Amino acid sequence: MTGYAVRGVTGFAVAxxxxxxxxxxxxxxxxxxxxxxxxAVIFVDLEPGESITxxxxxLAAPRADQQHLGLRRDASGRWFARNVSGAKQLLLQRGAREHRAGSVALAAGQRFRIGATLFSVDAVDAVDAAxxxxxxxSGGGQRWRxxxxxxxRxxxxxxxxxxxxxxxxxxxxWNRLALPGLTLARPLTFGGNLYCGNRLGLGHVEPGSATLARVDGLLLLSSGSGARAPLMLAPGAGAIEIDLARIEVPxxxxxxxxAGHTRFAVRSDGKALQLRPASHVALFSDARVALPPQVQWQWQQRQAWALTLILTLTKGSGWWVAPGLCCALALWGALAWQRGRWPFVREVGAGVRAASFGAALLAIAGVGALLLARAGTPPGAGISLLLGCAALWCHLLLPGRLALxxxxxxxLLAVGLLAQLELGLGAMESSWLRHYQxxxxxxxxxxxxxxLLRLRMQGGTRAPMLAQSRLEWMLGWLASAALAALLLQVLLGDETGVFDLQPVELAKLALTVLTAHCIAVGLGWDAAMPERARPSRRWFRLAAPALLFIALLGLALVQVDDYSPLILLVVWSMAMALAWSIASRRHAATGAVVALACLGVAAIAWLRNAGDVSQLASQGSFYADRFLVWLDPASHPHTGQQLLLGARAIAEGGWWGPDHLLGITTLGQTAGSSLHIPQVQDDFAPSFFINRHGLFGALALWTLQVLFLVGLLQTAARSYAASGTARDFRQAWVGRLHCFTLCGGGAFVLGHFLLxxxxxLAIFPVMGQPMSFLSAGGSHLLFFICPLLTFSAISAQSPEEI
Known part of the structure; x- marks a missing residue:
């Protein structure tokens, strides 16, 4: 015990x-x-009858065109705006409704021309409450509805x-069968040579030259972006046609x-128009810039320790909101402490109660910071730094054994936060810091x-062990929620998710735990228990994960453009098969899994060196393009720009970083050309990390990643060994559940690392998967990494410790 305690103290000191x-x-x-x-504010001061572009x-909008927004003030003082850009959109918001400039709600009697085809609006049925x-x-000799x-047609x-x-x-x-009020909005596009689906083909007209869509209860006709055929509109027969894209909007x-991804709050004080940029705002090293005489800027300096929303509220009538929230939170904590409500139960020591209170405050602060960020007023980078470091130290300092x-x-989380902070501070645009925040x-x-969950397990008031039947109901609800979320993504979302979430991460967590439970039950099955030996119930228990696995597989084939989810599922399946074969001592199955893994590695090496995918290329598929770019990115500079820019960033980093000191002297400085890598905050975060800290920094990161996976396997092995010596079948089942859950979670993390x-490093074709712990946080972090870390820490405790 003494030796173990010394090693534990030494390990904690190092960590x-x-x-x-x-x-x-x-x-x-x-x-x-x-x-x-x-x-902070852009003032546009025009005399009546004057206009400006x-x-x-x-506009301090990095992604806007050189000439994008046209403003005019008429003789009566009213302001009008129009889109001057021929390639990018201008969006306007009135209340909760957002529409593009150059959009119009169709009315009976109107006429519009796209290319050489003239259309006449015969009738419009207003969108009702349902x-x-x-x-x-009608147009082109056909009638449309x-x-x-x-x-x-x-x-x-x-x-x-x-x-x-x-x-x-x-x-x-679904839209053809459902009632009108239950249909899914799908836009109608004009252009191209095909009549199919919701495409209205027009000869010698580019696809997407115009769209007709249902937006907030209106059917809006809009001109397309880019070099499209102009959309000409006439209010009625014989009226003069005007270019819809150039129409002024009051x-x-x-x-x-x-404009160009930069959102501006609009306000007029009678003479000047005020534009307040809120996101994707260009940053300047000095408060000076050349501007037309009609435009003036009110400058603000980036504040690392500011709470923008609180500062705004305190300047107005809502000054009491911030202290009011703090007092309410303190009152809630005091009442919970006095009454002994969970997590402040009376039976635990004062230290655990204080830690529970701190963990609750940490979670509440995280929710508040997330809401502020969603409202467009995120806390300063310094406050986010304190919040992130507090979360890491809270997890490290909790009582109990510190597992590897x-x-x-x-x-690994701390390294990821450092890389994301460097990326945010190194970009001269305000939106890059939002990933870190x-x-x-x-x-x-x-x-x-x-x-809170760990303290609940260690607080001395642990509830009786969860029954298998109750856990199965919980897992069933979790799997149902994951399936429903996947269905919503298929129907309403795309490969990036739905409602700003990635349901696949929740599905991966549900699949991991559900499969681990089924394997744990199967390995400990006792035919002497008649209530558990019914074939239908046993089949349900042992084959329940199949439906969730098939759903994930279908999503990967239907919704995602590349095959990275398939690789993840293959890695996970082989890892779970290997863990099951070792646990059940089926050596033939173990050898087969290892042989398949070796064949996969050999196939990748052969394909990389063969360099001949002519047969695949002749098919003209998306996957063929990926392989061609992978094998020869220089011949495909546009589609291969991620590989080319990533390789250039890695080469610039070298072994010791650009400063030859592992990037220590470049901390907080400009990020340079590595910011031009597409998705550098997600898929190509490792390229940025090597660019800043060199290959030796990458080696240190690889070491931490290996230690994390080894730690998961170590904890899984201890849990399985404990299940073999348990005197109660429930404790044995819990040990096996911990073991296979950690194996499945580690397999998914390993898949993310490999991909x-x-x-x-151009070992595989470009596949869009973020790197666990390093890439910008999102659903993968909240729904998979944090639960895996918590479960691993709980599994590492011995029964005496919990």
């Missing part, structure tokens, strides 16, 4: 020292970052387009507008809730 170093490096990055200025420079409404128009979901729906995904075909079939009632997986996971908020939520490093 605490490394975590303190990484937190200090974050603070050093923030301290060394140069001053950054941005416009604003663009990227005047969502039903349609427009009938569109209800916001389905296009009818001479009274009949068109066949689906050949390249329509399965999700699109299902949505089209700014009365407009609360905000978006917990220590390595915390250090979001990650710290999600860490506070996930690790705060996880700390991410393989993509960045």
């Amino acid at each position: 605490a020292g490394l975590l303190a170093l990484l937190c200090t490096l974050q603070l050093l990055s923030l301290w060394r970052s140069p001053a950054a200025w941005s416009p 604003l663009g990227q420079q005047e 969502g039903a409404g349609a427009v009938s128009f 569109y209800d916001g979901a389905t296009l009818l 001479d009274g009949s729906a068109q066949p689906p387009c050949l390249n329509t995904a399965v999700s699109g075909r299902l949505a089209a079939a 700014l009365e009632g407009v609360t905000s507008l978006v 997986a917990t220590a390595a996971g915390i250090l 979001k990650t710290t908020a999600l860490l506070a939520i996930g690790l705060g809730i996880g700390a 991410s490093w393989g993509t960045n």
